[in-house]
Amino acid sequence: MNKTQVVTLRVPAELKIRLAHEAKTQGVSLNNLANYFLTTQLSQLEALSIVESRISKKNISTLKAKVTKILDAVPKKQTVPEWDTVKV
Numbered sequence: 713m714n715k716t717q718v719v720t721l722r723v724p725a726e727l728k729i730r731l732a733h734e735a736k737t738q739g740v741s742l743n744n745l746a747n748y749f750l751t752t753q754l755s756q757l758e759a760l761s762i763v764e765s766r767i768s769k770k771n772i773s774t775l776k777a778k779v780t781k782i783l784d785a786v787p788k789k790q791t792v793p794e795w796d797t798v799k800v
Contacts, residue, residue, distance in 0.1 A: 721746075731745060731746065
């Protein structure tokens with residue numbers, strides 16, 4: 713089991729109420745819900761940072777050409793099924 717540390721976090725009263733309500737709805741503790749939210753958000757930010765770092769080292773024209781090549785390889789449907797049309 714991982715060691716844990718206590719962190720005191722001050723949040724607006726309304727946010728705590730909302731978090732407590734969501735934790736109750738999900739059937740988990742407020743602590744577990746907060747850990748989940750912090751972990752997922754941090755993971756997303758870290759992933760975005762890695763992607764941005766990699767992209768910054770690339771030539772935009774080359775990237776656009778690669779994306780265009782991929783999109784051009786996608787088969788094009790000639791007709792749209794009736795269920796997939798927007799009726800105005």
